[in-house]
Amino acid sequence: MFKKFKIPDATIGRLSMYSRYLSEADEKGITTVSSQDIAQATGVTPAQVRKDLAYFGEFGTRGVGYNSRELYTYIMKILGLDKRWSIAIVGAGNLGRALSKYKGFQQRGFDIVCIFDNDPKKIGKKLANINIYPLDQLEEKVKELKIDLGIIAVPASAAQEVADMLVGAGIRGIINFAPINVTVKENIILRRVDLAAQLEYLTYYLEETR
């Protein structure tokens, strides 16, 4: 698409929020929204909204605003969400199991198509109708099922190894839920989500007043 220059990571996250608001507005029959409306709903400033959108083109009409449905469609396309994506989860522990059932992914165009784990008690079983395969079938299944993205939900000690396997199988986008820094070769997109660290952000601020 129109990625002419470097766009702030934070912008990408905000586009997700904007798109959710826009689909909601569209469903409610609100055809036109202003940067002010979007800003209010998503907790940012109107200038921020306009700036974020300006990176990708001109989507509005001066004096009027944006067409909700149109802008929604544009943003979804920018995010690559005009098509569905297939995902593999590695690790069938608590977190892996929860993510495999999480409705929020389906709604945004993500299909969890298989799960990998090394526990013989889990292999061959199904989870929310998704097959659990052993790790040594990872490459094979990734190719067979045309999996696009990988989610690492194994303990920290196994995370790097799993990342290597995913990359080796040809996967180019990974979310790592293990609380450890994992490295991958260039041009692989890796994102770390540390759930405990989110709570620690809260305790950092509350610590002195408890």
Added chain:
Amino acid sequence: MFKKFKIPDATIGRLSMYSRYLSEADEKGITTVSSQDIAQATGVTPAQVRKDLAYFGEFGTRGVGYNSRELYTYIMKILGLDKRWSIAIVGAGNLGRALSKYKGFQQRGFDIVCIFDNDPKKIGKKLANINIYPLDQLEEKVKELKIDLGIIAVPASAAQEVADMLVGAGIRGIINFAPINVTVKENIILRRVDLAAQLEYLTYYLEETR
């Protein structure tokens, strides 16, 4: 503690990473680490490490480095993790259930002490030995069990209402997993974690090359 001036949010997240590396190093018997070592393990620059630490004091020895265990203890104190914190999860759906069982919280000093939900089929049951109570007992239980933090794991449509209830019950730190912007009064610490948006970050970058 020593919060003399505004500290970047990103610094707090990095402190979490540093502390994990330091405890690992200490366990391995590595008594002294350099900013270089910490940086390499956590994927940042040595200058960044030193800068982050400098916000809070002088913890190292020039020409030598940092004592792993000592620095670990300092950072854990900065993050407020020198004591345990009690957490309530609101929403006993897939995500809420997974979070209630997630081992990663326990390890960092967080105790999930109760779950709230409005589904009569769930109320009164236990989940990983944690009681599920109806939402209308939220305030009562929060006070009785001295709950510090709340996790919102309900659908977007209920998130604001739940946030209001948590704040009304005296909770001052909230993680919101619902994909919607929730507002709370000043001096309540709120953090939003949007799992689908994490995947969308990947697809944004991969979209053009798929």
Added chain:
DNA sequence: TAGATTGTTAATCGATTAACAATC
């Protein structure tokens, strides 16, 4: 002492906000 590494200041880089001309 020479080598190593911190703590801190200054320089750079990047992102957000403010302001306003363009234009519906």
Added chain:
DNA sequence: TAGATTGTTAATCGATTAACAATC
């Protein structure tokens, strides 16, 4: 036309990186 709101430029703010004196 007058009022509203975008798109864009310039100003501001904040965070990261580089450099180096201090010091073990």
